[in-house]
Amino acid sequence: MTVFPIGPQHPALLEPFSVKVDTEGERVKGVEIRLGYAHRGIEKLFENMNFYKTIPLAERICGICSGAHTICCSQIFENCLNLEISNRAKCIRTIVAELERIHSHLLFAGELMHIIGFKTLFMFFWKIREYVLDALETISGNRINYSMSTIGGVRRDIDEKISKITLNCLDKIENKVREYIRECEGDKLIKLRTEGIGLLSKSEARKYCCVGPVARASSLEIDVRKDIPYAFYGSIDFDIVVFDEGDVKARLLARLYEILESIEIIKQAIKNMPDGNIKTRFPWKLNEGEFMACVEAPRGELFYYLFSKGGLKPYRMRIRTPTYANIASLEVMLQDANIADVPVIISSIDPCISCLDR
């Protein structure tokens, strides 16, 4: 029995967490996951702030899903204040959230290719991700922390010119994404490295409460956008991408096909964009009680809980991130895996540690 350490610092990990793997020869016999290397005490910080100042803090929980965090944080205070925001603001939130999903999934696909040693496809994925980031910059003025969603609506409008630029960008990446999906489905070497690896059955996915693309790749049909429609998703026609295999390849393809769905959603949202104000005024006092909000972040269901005793400061904020739900299932996926597949499996759940540790 040899202990093979992956992390907290390792070339295969983008963020610090540690997986200690007990191996017999090249087979994995036991897994120990250790977390907390990126803990910043953000939940506590929420309690010491006026509630309208928490949006920038929520945005800085994570660099990749910053849009999802701000939307969820705005929604929970809107629930608390009984605020009804305009449809135009909801629509703009949807567009930003979906663009963010596209760039997050492209980042994941590139990272997985890097880990299986396919540097060329890695570079190609990240090149088209640049176009998405450019579109986000045109919309919001920022590449990563967009500062778009705020309590009562959004901060910037999407006019005719910006929507045209966004559509151009989507046309540019759509063909490329289809080409790369063909490549990922057909390439013999990608197939050898990803097919039948890191298996997660439907019952185990349910048992470990998996969410997002990880659950959907194990034929578990859950998606907040369909189950509890928020923002503009109720009036948009789209499909949930579900795969039955439950292996690394299914998780890769589920995300890649979701990019195509997201492109479809953005096109519909831009086409049916309603008129109206982008921002509603709100009273500067929280109502008492418990409130909840959830959105579908790129990695799965993101859940906010607020316990309020009135006043300006939230009494308690609790954030349940998608990686928190998914990371425990690594225990099942890594069992009896080959040691060369361990980084591939770890990255296949797309762990976002700054979300998870907060």
Added chain:
Amino acid sequence: MHIMFGQIILGLIAFALAMLYEGIDRKIHARMQNRRGPSIFQPFFDFAKLIKKEIIIPRWSNKNLLLLSPIFAIAALLLIFTIVLTQESVNIIILVYFLLLSAAFTIIMGFSVISPFMSIGAIREILLVVSCEIPIILSLIAVAVKQSSLYIQPGVFILALPFSGLAFLLSILGKSSRTPFDIPEAETEIVAGYATELSGILLGFARIFSNLKIPVLISVFVTFFLGRPDSMLIYISEIFFLSFVVTIIRTITARLRIDQALKFFIFIAIPLAMIDVIRASMP
């Protein structure tokens, strides 16, 4: 004495060739990936910097083995290069011996420090060497059988022994640990494999070693399958340009797992080489 001088010059040429090869290899690799890539002289700058750096010896290590194994590994490769380029006829037992010796020193390098990454890298190197050395030996044997002598002479054997030539080229990828067979130094799995704990000039030597492998193995291929041209300049440029076949293959492939790589060599490369050994030995 005269021969010694010529061979030292060849050794220096090989050093420069290895670094220039790495520079151009990285440039082509980058251009194929839509990147600009580093300057082609970057490996020279890197080596100059590494000479100045301190050598850090890990506590749990065999100091002598760690210090000497990269140097001996390079020496074995340089011997092959000079023998193949200058000698009238080459004893294949000596050739195979030095090929294996260079691999043996990388394995010793991997086991000289107690580190999970280095020892897993060394174990993978053993498995890979065992499987991809056999096709190399078999294709050299086919050449020897064709000439009915253990002292093989350079010549154009690619037409007579095409399968051996192909098996040799495939094995070069495995022997030089390039994608799809970069398993012993797989960055995202075991950091840098057997070179993880090296530092300073030792790391510089390890990098030269891994880049020297391709021109040296290609020079063996060129000499015994494509023939030796009269002009040394044409000869070296032939070796140099053929080396970039490896670059193109490593750009368009993903890394295999060790068991998949072994399957590839045992079920594809070894039978290919075997066909020509049988064909050559038939009257």
